[in-house]
Amino acid sequence: MLKTKIRMEKSILTQIEGKVAYIKFNRPKKFNSFNREMALLFQDELKACAENKAVRAVVLTGEGKAFCAGQDLQEVTDPELNPGFKKILEEHYNPIVALIRSLPKPVIAAVNGVAAGAGANLALACDLVVANEKASFIQAFSKIGLIPDSGGTFFLPRLVGFQRALGLAMLGDKVDAIEAERMGMIYTYFSSETFEDEVQKLATKLANMPTQALAHIKSAYNESMHNSLANQLALESKLQIASAQTQDYKEGVAAFMEKRKPEFKGE
Template sequence: MNKYKMEKSILVNIKNKVAYIKFNRPNKFNSFNREMALLLQDELKACAENKAIRAVVLTGEGKAFCAGQDLQEVTNPELNPGFKKILEEHYNPIVTLIRSLSKPVIAAVNGVAAGAGANLALACDVVVANEKASFIQAFSKIGLIPDSGGTFFLPRLIGFQRASGLAMLGDKVDAIEAERMGMIYTYFSSETFDDEVQKLAGKLANMPTQALANIKSAFNQSMSNSLEEQLALESKLQIASARTQDYKEGVTAFMEKRKPEFKGE
């Protein structure tokens, strides 16, 4: 499938082993409602099951990446699902799916990423941003706390003091500053952003997929493991990686001084 398929608030394009998932509520700055959250979960599950997909990109249509929760939904008595349902059925499953997906997930932050939108981006494996993008922990400004993994990932990325300050003050962080403080991997110019994202996604999609999955698993478990537990896990995952065809291809290509052709097997 080489063209976007329309699924209401989510656009999907599978091209060159990469699934491009685009938030598609540009008139609402791609803020989440229940329909969009559930559709995103469906697409992430489909990516997990499709062996032809070896990398995933999350991005937004229009000027924003994602402005977080659609407040019109939560302030409408007829539509409001309530925060318990929003967190337990919308955002928490999305974060879990991103972190459990055995393929690299790239957040291509094309514009403002606020609230849950910022934290879903930070849950991804590699976060890149348009130089004009920005990140805002907007929760405190309306009397809420960061959710969608924000209190977990942000302090680990940028340190306790900066994370606490950004969460409490709700300051806007531009892409250049986000890279400087370690919040994101890198940023690209507006002119080259789309091309650079495709190049990055293509590179990851052609790398040894099982090794990348094992790297992801190791980092996930490092969040709570002791050093001894992590060393044991590294041994387990390294042995598993060494049994893959991609490892054999990588070593053979190195010895033969050629570019490896990884199959994700």
């Protein structure tokens, strides 16, 4: 009996346009939920973006109607495929969050549709979250007897406040893009008609800014999550001195003095 060959699409698609890397979750029939193969491939793509000097901004988005529905529950309920929650967290999601936060370039989550569970929290771990007006965010964990992971218990309270974050985590309420912007969960939202163009404009703008300064800003805000004021002031001094030694700083000052638009090169 002949076996039908099934063409397997890559679960992560990466395309570099100019100075921007667009990473797309590509399991649309599964609402871009993560399995092990997808999680490990995503890590590889983030590492490649970090190392590629030509890439100066990264955009994460989803194929089809969803951004990402979190963990593929079919994988965790399959006795042969299930890697177990310890491996899922320690080898999949935790390294992904760490890579996003340490990547020395701005990372934009372009939430095109529903972002649920780990999918929502991976978006919130990004530097800027922008959403299609029809997108939504759901802390879906409690609905199946779990707790928020993928940094959700860290980022969400800092974005929307302790009381609201706890309510969203316990009740699993759906938050639309307009409400998410109002409560400070995301940076902004765009209409469905202009979403892709606006994302491209934002990413291109960031990619043409002084990349090392943006990386230092990211580092400073990362450390501010746990630093004392004294430690944060010391860090600001260190990062400001480093920023002032870049070619982009020299270009920025020269352009200001010459009353022209600066041409930053990320150096």
